[in-house]
Amino acid sequence: MTAPTVISLRGATKQFGGLVAVDNVSFDVREHQVLGLIGPNGSGKSTTLNLISGALPATDGDITLRGGTITGLPAREIARKGVSRTFQLVRLLPSMNVLENVMAGAVFGHRRRWGASAERHALQVLEKIGMADKAKASVGQLTYIDTKRVELARALSGETEVLLLDEWLAGLNPTELTEGIDLIHQLRDEGRTIILVEHVMDAIRSLCDTCVVMSSGKKIAEGSTDDVLSDPEVIRAYLGDDDA
Amino acid sequence: MDILITGLILGGTYALIALGLNLQYGVSRIMNLANGEMLVIGAFAAFTLFTVGQVSPLLTIFLVAPLAYVLNWLIYRIMLRPLVKRAKNRGMLEVDAILTTFGLSFVMVGIMIWAFGGDYFSYSYLARPITIFGDNYGLNRVVAFGCAALLCAALYLWLNVSRAGMAIRAVSVSPENARLVGIDVPKLSARAFALGGAVTAVGGAVISTFLTLDASTGVMFTMKALIIVIMGGVGDVRGTILAALVLGVGETFVASVIDPGLTLVAAYALFILILLFRPQGFFGRKPT
Amino acid sequence: MNMKKGDWKNLGWGAALLAFAALLPLTGDGYLISLGVSIAMYVVLATSWALFSGPTHYISLATAAFFGVGTYVMGSGIEYISYWALLPIAGLIGGLIAALVGLATLRLSGVYFVIFTLGLAEMTRQAVTWYQNQTGHKGTYVLTDLTDPDIYWQLLVLAGLVFLLGWAIGRSKLGFALRIIGDDEDVARHVGINTALSKVALFVVSGATAAIVGAMIAPRFIYIEPATAFTPMLSFQVVIMALLGGTGRLWGPLVGVIPFTLLWEAISSSFPNQTTLLLGLSFLAIVYLLPGGFVGLYDRLKGRAARRSAMA
Incomplete structure (x- = not known):
């Protein structure tokens, strides 16, 4: 089947x-x-x-x-x-920290969450991709692969x-x-x-x-x-x- | 018929001003909201030279053009280039450019009011009637239209035939690729900005032969020029000319049939129609 | 809604400040009160302007148009309906116009929007003048028994409401959506945000507020004609004040309004012809010397202090 x-x-x-x-x-x-x-x-x-x-x-x-x-x-x-995506050239939200970037997907994506629930979920996704320790970091400080990870996490966090x-x-x-x-x-x-x-x-x-x-x-x-x-x-x- | 010809004549001069703005925006990617003041400066120069020394406005052009070129070149190099350099993205540059050119526009108006006062100025040049198809038109308008048409044609040819014109068109299509084929984009942007300013100032000298202006009318012309550029499509000479003629005829129609106080409403009505139905301009392709 | 301790503190500070400002008319000084009305008016206009323009980076020059519409709603309705009913009606009409303008222009790039809003006041003025000429009367009278202190207090209440609204939006999904739009509109679309609707919603808020302010100020004019109701300069003043203060925070425009209003008063009383020049120089100063306004300066200084203490 x-x-x-x-x-x-x-x-x-x-x-x-x-x-x-x-x-x-x-x-x-x-x-x-x-x-x-x-x-x-x-x-x-x-x-x-x-x-x-x-x-x-x-x-x-x-x-x-x-x-x-x-x-x-x-x-x-x-x-x-x-359906969610990452971009050919990484596109993060420069004025927000890592957690907020990922929350963007959790708040407005396929399964929508808000407030504490969105934050919890975004943290879980960050944990899964191995970036929970950088949740409060600003995106300007990240290494190249980490920016890619954050973008991936944003795409995943809407439970796409x-x-x-x-x-x-x-x-x-x-x-x-x-x-x-x-x-x-x-x-x-x-x-x-x-x-x-x-x-x-x-x-x-x-x-x-x-x-x-x-x-x-x-x-x-x-x-x-x-x-x-x-x-x-x-x-x-x-x-x-x-x-x- | 009367409306059509008056409208076309007005549109012809609009075309010249809008071409100046389009050249600036198309190449340097800076929407110059002080464009109308450049026009008023050109008009002021023509007015002053005519009243003081009886110099024909058509000769003043040859003085106004190089001066405006230098002035605009300096504005670009000193004020705008640093903004282009510090901008992290297109949106930031747009906001900075809007604020700066607005600031410049107010500064120029302020200086003109300070130096010459806020009175209207006009002078009488070739104010004789001339008959076309049985109706009378002011000779100054017809001459102004001829001048504008000549300059538009020259600019169009230059952009399409000469090497420099080709480079300018290349940058307006794609600054990134133009750089790859060895065009010095910053240098060319400065030149196009300067040239655009010069064209507009010449337009001002021409338009002053038949319109009454004052130090603060510039913003009206900026607005009309912008509407024309958007209708005609950024970087599109044919579109700009067509749009200018459409606006000229539209305004004249509303002014003579409904009320002369409604010209801006007419321009806006056209603008809204374009925004709703063809935001990419008359000849523009669908945005991708 | 769950409130944190810091929120209560901010709310308390805001209320205390407002209460303190409300004491001004007790001085009985006519000039001070009149200055207070100007400041309160600009605080409301600049703050509501920044609610929309701050996060979206669209520069709206439509304030004068909405303000004028509000003034005219008051002017043409006061003979038939009560003053208090006209205030919300002015807000509704202002909001409706903002929605229409927003739907037509906010899908497009910022340049189109600026140009459109730039001419909106002038166009509305032409249309109103034409309509009045057609119907044969030149202006209208707004006769009420409202005094300057009354208007001042009303504006303070409105300012309080605008701050509350801005604070609520900042904590809402809409506020989060707008921050994302301001950072990268393409990303916003691709995470599922209705970008056009979010922008229009905020534009409606600022349009409605400006119309209500116009209606509140109308009794001060007494006699209303198009040239007094639609002054393009107002739009520019509001933009400058908001940017001078900084749009990054809710209190930003407030700190821009006060010094600029005082400067403006001083210049226009001693050099009435130089206000245009002042306006131009202020724009240039903001771009070259003070990007981000006072708020930006404050954040930079704070950042520097934090780095220094981190190193020590």
Whole structure:
């Protein structure tokens, strides 16, 4: 028996003027699945993520969350329905401390809390990602990986159904990268549903159940991670025609 | 027909002023709310030279333009550049720029009142009627329109053909990428800001031939120029000219058919329509 | 709502300060009382302005428009309805206009908003003048038996209400949402905040308050015409006072209003033509010398002192 579908894209398309950034892309994400959205630079992965989170409106196609259409909804409603995300370039709230940053997700996210309950919950999430001791720190003092952790905690604290991670592991040094991969592994073991835009191949191999490969806005492959990564067409897309 | 031509003539001069502002905002990304005062200074210069030395306003332009260029360049380098440097994000720069340019605008008005008093000033230049399609128009308005049209055309050509114009357009599309292809963005921003100020001051000299102004009218023009820039689209010369003409005709229509006291209401009505239906400007693409 | 000990203390201080301020008319000095009315009026306007503009960073120049609308509501209604009923009506109308303006402009960037609000007072003035010309009367009289001390006390009560409201908003979900919006609007949207609604809600608060102030001040004018009710300068004065004090805290505008009102009075009585210059120089001084206002200065000094004691 397969788990129910959580997110489903059908013919999702995004045009910027004459440029088709995402071209008729369809795929499904099932519950407890970690899906890797991979492809060369400029292939439309992040744009696809932006369509799901509502950062950009789709030009065409349908996106559903547990069967309900979310295409065209504003980002805030999609967030409230249970899709939360991190950003490609970390975006924390500079005037607030770590705890308040995480509370932002707990107060306004999918499951909404307020007051002492929100604070307790945010602290729990911080504990889980190993930052409880820095709850009162200002975000300006954090190391790079810690800023990424806080952003992740903010996304988690609304008890989201689906987590969208936009190159969450990018820019980390080797030690941090191990820590980062362990952290996502932990989330995966909890049975979370995650869509991951990523370049780090080690991370993709060890984290993703399935992968969707994009190139020039189109989906060129989909399947289990090992199959996809040995697909000659995928290798060609990554390395260029001459090397294939 | 009468309304249309009067409106187009008024719109032509608006276009010149709005182009100056658009050049400043498009390239240096600073919304200059002291733009209208630059116009009044240009007008003051034309008025003074005409009443004192009988110098034709059309000649004054050649004096006003370089002076305004230098003045605006200095304003940018001394006052605005430090703000650009210290701003952590776009929003902060926006707030600082709004406050600073407002401050500047008040300072300029204050100095003008102090130096010349708060009286209206106007002078009579080419105040002869001229007949177009059977109706009479002031020759000064027609000449002013001709000047404005000539300058707009020159600016448009320069932006589209010359190397410097190309660089300016590149920065207005994307400052980050312009830097990558080797354009010195800060230097160019200062120049565009200076040029925009010069264009507006020239517009002031031209407009003073047929409008009565006083030291504190600048803000009205700033507002109209801003409305035009927003209607036409930031960094879009064609859009700006079209929007200026639309505003000129709209205002003239309301002034002559309903009430001359309602010109600003007319401008606002247009503004609201644009905000609601095409916030990206006439020719602008949908924001992404 | 659970109150902490510090909250009670602040509340007590606020009430004591208000009670002390209420004693001013007992001096019987007409000039002092008139100055008190100005200060109380600007405190209400600047504080309610900062409730909206502080967290959102949108600079509203619409104060004069709302104020004028309030004045006109009082002026045109006083013949038919009681003064006390007109105050909330002025607030309602001001709030309604703020909601409409906010819905049209607050989705867009700050520059659009500034320009729009800048012209709002002038546009309303033109429309009112035109309407009056059409109907044939030039101005209206507001004749009441309210004296300056009465108006002063009313404004103090309103100030107390605005402070309470600001304090409540600061502790509410709306206040938290606004802080997030002020930091990063994209993040705010993506954590599920209705950014447009939050901004409009606060703009309505400041619009309604300014309209009520306009209605309260109307009896002082006695004769109301468009040029006295809609003075664009008022919007700028309020912005400067609030920024001079600092919008980071609720009490910020208050400490900006008092020195600026005194300075303004002094300049306009001895150099009446130089008020514009003063306004301009104040704007520049705030940007270059005092970013964050007195509140910012206070926080920096406190931060420095804390660091020094940490090192010692």
